[in-house]
Amino acid sequence: MRRLPGWRALAGQLAVGLCAALPGLPALAAPQLDLTVRLEPAQGNLSAQALIALPAHEAIDLRIDARHRITSMQLDGGALRASTEGGLQRIRIAASSQPRRLELRWAIRADAPDAAASHRDTLTAFAPQIGEAGSFLPAGGAWYPLPFDGAGPLLHRYRLTVDLPAAQHALAPGDRLSDTVRDGRRTVRFDMTHDSEGADLMAGPWVEAERSVRSIDGRRLTLATLFHPDIADQAAGYLDVAASHLARIEQTLGAYPYSRFTIASSPTPTGFGMASLTYLGIDVLRLPFIRHTSLPHEILHNWWGNGVYLALAGGNWSEGLTTFMADYALREAKEGDDGARAMRLDWLRGLSALSPAAQGSLSSFGGRTHDASQSIGYHKAALVFVMLRDTLGATAFDSALRDFWQMHRHRRAGWQDIRAAFERASGRDLGRHFALWVDGSGLAAPVISEAVAGPGGLTVTLQQPAPPYPLEVPLHVRVAGATRVEQVALHAAQARVTLPLTADCAELALDPDFRLARRLAPGEAPPVLREATLDDALGLTVLPGDERLSAAARTLTKKWLDRAPTVIDAAQPPGRASRMVIGSFAGIDGWLARHHLPARDRDGEVVAWALRAPAGGTLALVAARDAVALEKATRALPHYGQQGWVTLTGGRAASRGQWPAATAWTTVCVR
Template sequence: NKRPVNAIAQASVTGHGTNVIQGLAVSLESTALLGEYPWPRFAMVENLQQTGLGMPGLTLLGSRVMRLPFIPHTALPHELVHGWWGNGVYVDASQGNWSEGLTSYLADHGLAELRGRGRLERRDALIAYRNHLHTTTAANEPSLSQFRQPHGRAARAVGYNKGMLFFHMLRMRLGTTRFVEALGEIARTHRYQHAGYAELRAVFEKHAGHSLEVFFDQWLRRGGAPRLRLHSPRRERSGSSWQVILEIEQTEIATAYSLDVPIAVRLSSGHGWDLRTLTLDAPRQRYVLSFDAEPQQLVVDPDFDIMRNPMPGEAPAVIGELLARLGAAGKARAVLPEAVEASVRARYQAFAAALGVPLADGVPREVGLDGVLILGRDNALLDEIAAVAAAQGLRVGAPGSARRLRLHDRTVPRDSALLAALRIEGGGVVGLVDLPAAGAAARVARLLPHHGRHGFVLFEPPDWRTVERGAWADTASPLEHVWPGQLRSEVPSGHTPMLAPGGRR
């Protein structure tokens, strides 16, 4: 992979150059497993138009895009890897565009995995996919084989998110070594040729040593994804050993998928975690598992290894989920405080209009708060969610115009703008928006889609730049069971990063 690398940009980008070069260095090192780069050089070229395009040996990035701090670690490696997939091995579009899913898996997911965030990358991909499902159903969702181009968020959810999980599940089936060897063969034997899923499948089957027909057919030809439910887990003593009896159900599908379902069982002191894979090929299946020590905690799919529609309580609320609820038809609304001044009403009206959400002076009791934007820190609706907000990290002070908000361990200044997505009882999501000045409305509304993975964002005047963003702490999952008298603990990852030395197994 010893190819010249060029960066062609205006002089004003030089202060950002070190960050760009470091990102390129990591990307080039991590792509060594793919073999020789298919083109004589790689050039990153600044464009006055705000593009993010990958071409053979070239990526064309907009001037503002290039200066974003996360670009060297996201878009840049993504476009570099397209040199192999899409630009090196061409896509046979008649079978679907596989290159975006594979590129996302090797670049975005691969580098996240190197940073110890592979589990979160997969979880966030599933959440982004679930958010898309608020505006569609499996019946009218395109399958992976129908995905062509990422026109709109719905198409991206299929081609990028579902496509990424498709290749992750394929890696889990083959093992990392055989998966990487298969990729290398595809890159060599199909270079400068068109290939579709059929050609990819033939190579993966060769390295797997068995047919992958069922796997490819169910994930490529069906829209939607299953949702898993854990039923009735219990444990029983059996002589000197223990048994765990559980049932796993797959729902929201017409016919059952054939799934490899990882589970983790924490055993009594000194025995650690027992990691296993269960075969689920029926709508609902019962399992009896034996252990040499007392089971204390059970988690289904702890690493988010399966392409599925996650349960609402499996992850903290994020802004992307809130925006999806607001975009869905139905009860979404933005609710003003009582007796609000005209200037404040105008401020929030502009914000709600920018998001396409109707403004309201209250919420009917029978409707509930799911998909509702609570406007202003002095809104009486905050009292209804104070307890669940505090459990997630946002403390709401006493009612009144001087109400204080504390985000984790710091007070939110009254002149700062805040947007938070909060999980409420029943798995719904409610939003809190506090805008202290008229100038914040348009700016905050415009920036929100870029914070889809965050649970909260804090903006400071006068230019309303982002000063803090983050996610709420994980909570217990509906796919998790802790037996009485035990404390919940995190499951250690069962994966070695694919791009790390020694990561193949």
């Protein structure tokens, strides 16, 4: 899992839309709310009270979900009414010459979380969930009165007191001041002393474990796990790894901005990061690699996204920067150049599979809602940071990030603030770079259009289509088995450079390490499943035969694909378009033979693999032993899109892998 802020971003967009249609209020200082909650998970109920002290000459505009029942609302002891607009109840109080006191009481009735929900279902789930297995009330869903001004949701501070059964624990962003049990009830108090995006409330029948560590600035920090009993034995391992990753990030960016970091388990396949905590599905936490992949990603979000907050407009930069500094940096450190190259290639495979219509800009990315948006907001953005570091150098790059953090911590910031930090650190004007890579859409497509070897050296001409991106193209030159890398500036449609040549022949390769955000050339890399599934023109062939297997195939495509594919008859040969073909072992084997394609070479209960058709289209092939095997594999299979092939047994991956990419060298000799 990765941090998935889309629920907050989408809720914010709804709110901004409402504000835009109504007269705005002047911006006010960060308000503070005093919230008191009584949670009854067994009954699916919550009752709550909010006290807000309004200073003189201060107005406030509050929004709460219209589905929640306001039981009383008083302003200085007098009754007050809310209006309903666009699914929200709106409470607008004008400024007064005297301090005022607002008291609001309300009740929430919610369903228990659906353990059968898919991960994709959780990405836009704003409605409160209350149940004994777990409760989740996201701030972005306006479960309590959120403050606004004319631009949108306001950062705010809060105190939160939660009263719930003693067998349950509660969690919210901020400092935990106390946790006491008396007469069968537990009372937990939280205090958010920084401007924040809001109080996300979680609860569950958790077992708590804690670890005390020392921050780089000398403070004592508390690391904690709140795990369901059946995974409580994993707490020590998670705390060990969390301490290591937190210390590593502090060395790069500075002191951790909160007093606690908590890892909590959810009964649904959730992957959320909030200030001072992460909320991950039970089954996700069971996976042995999560503590080394998702966990460092979530910890780093306490700097990016939950430490410096996203501007209300202009795009979500935090996912790409966190992917670069967590996922990518760890791959660099653990596996060296080869591992980092493989990750960049994987990103480019996904991006190159997107049609031009699906190539959105980074400035329009709000949060992950499907695989295509992840390719852009996470992977393309990470590549933009790779290119910035390559262009500016590591010293200026790291200095810019530390400057950005110090200047904007606990404030909102956008891509333009990032640009300003990099310009200050490097002394360079990066306006065109950010205009094309952040505000523009698509990928670069540089090529070697001509290479001539002669007595004066090796003259190479590079070209790219419009709009021309500002590129520092790594041109690899191999002479007599020795390779050197020439950085060629390609800032316009064409650039020509003459390089020294010490032999009669040289071999050339353009960016074979995949350091540029560019469209892969046809045949440049072996296919992976995601190249087909990300294609919005994907066709689908379900081979005739067992009706139950056909039904399982249709269920799989609904869970795997972002849109309904075009159905293609099995008799139609593969062409230039991407296509998914699903059937039994015998059905798939026969289909491959009829269309003169390479035979299946792996066994398992379910085998899925990618294949490049002779006409150029990418095929995603899924062969199943029977309907039962395919039904069991339906939940896991969509998670292996980055693989060239995967075999599954009992619904779990038994083996997987990618075919290696080989560099295509162009030979040039003196005539």
